[in-house]
Amino acid sequence: MSTLVRLVLISAGLVMAALVVVxxxxxxxxxxxxxxxxxxxxxxxFGGPAQWSAMAARMQARARSAPASGRPRSPAAxxxxxxxxxxxxxxxxxxxxx
Numbered sequence: 474m475s476t477l478v479r480l481v482l483i484s485a486g487l488v489m490a491a492l493v494v495v496x497x498x499x500x501x502x503x504x505x506x507x508x509x510x511x512x513x514x515x516x517x518x519f520g521g522p523a524q525w526s527a528m529a530a531r532m533q534a535r536a537r538s539a540p541a542s543g544r545p546r547s548p549a550a551x552x553x554x555x556x557x558x559x560x561x562x563x564x565x566x567x568x569x570x571x
Contacts, residue, residue: 504515 508515
C-alpha cells in the first residue's frame with residue numbers, strides 16, 4: 474500500500490475514535506444533567522422485566538444447588554490425603570550487638 478493510503482486510513486481511524494469519545498462524553502453529560510433536572514437516578518435497562526426475573530430465578534436456583542464455600546456438601550465426597558509429618562527446628566534469631 475502506498476503511504477498516502479496508510480495516512481488516510483490512520484487519520485480516518487483517529488477521527489472515528491475521537492467521534493466515539495465525544496459521543497460518550499456528550500451522552501454522559503446529558504444523562505447527568507437529566508438526572509439533576511428530574512432529581513432521580515438514571516436507570517439503565519438492558520432488557521425487559523421478563524429478562525430480569527428469569528436471570529434472578531437462575532441465580533436463586535444456582536445459590537440453592539451449590540454451597541457458598543464451593544465445596545461438596547457430603548463429607549464422603551472429599552478426598553483424604555495422608556502426608557508424612559516432620560519436625561522443623563526453630564531458628565535462633567541473632568541478637569543485635571551493641
